[in-house]
Amino acid sequence: MLQIRRDLVDAMVAHARRDHPDEACGVIAGPDESDRPERFIPMLNAARSPTFYEFDSADLLKLYRELDANDEVPVVIYHSHTATEAYPSRTDVAYASEPFAHYVLISTRDPETHELRSFRIVDGEVTEEPVEVVETYLFAHTGADDVPDQD
Secondary structure, three states: OEEEEHHHHHHHHHHHHHHOOOOOEEEEEEEOOOOOOOEEEEEOEOOOOOOOOOEOHHHHHHHHHHHHHOOEEEEEEEEEEOOOOOOOOHHHHHHOOOOOOEEEEEEOOOOOOOEEEEEEEEOOEEEEEOEEEEOOOOOOOOOHHHOOOOO
16 A cells, blocks of 8 residues: 655646646655655656656666665656556556556546556556555554544
């Protein structure tokens, strides 16, 4: 399951809407081994295409150096589909190279609403996973009843 803060979802959707009709793409980094998306990093779609996204190789190299320096990993790799449902294409599956990442797709085909779905893609196998949008990660795993009392 992907647990993600609402502000990060809003940032991905806003990026997808801003770049429409081209596909938008980016990463949300998080602490190594945490599986918690924290830092939103919009990227430029070097392909500038409505049907394909590609990270610029220089930007990607810079990103991975920055992640290494910060002890972070790409927890979420996201991109938009502008005319189809939020489901990985054959090209998306072929290019998926981070087995521990959540691959989030946002469909912007409907100008009034968006569709957001998350997948794990490992060795060409696509598995959809639930998405839980939370306001904060603090106590998100325990439920509201476990919030400490205020004195």
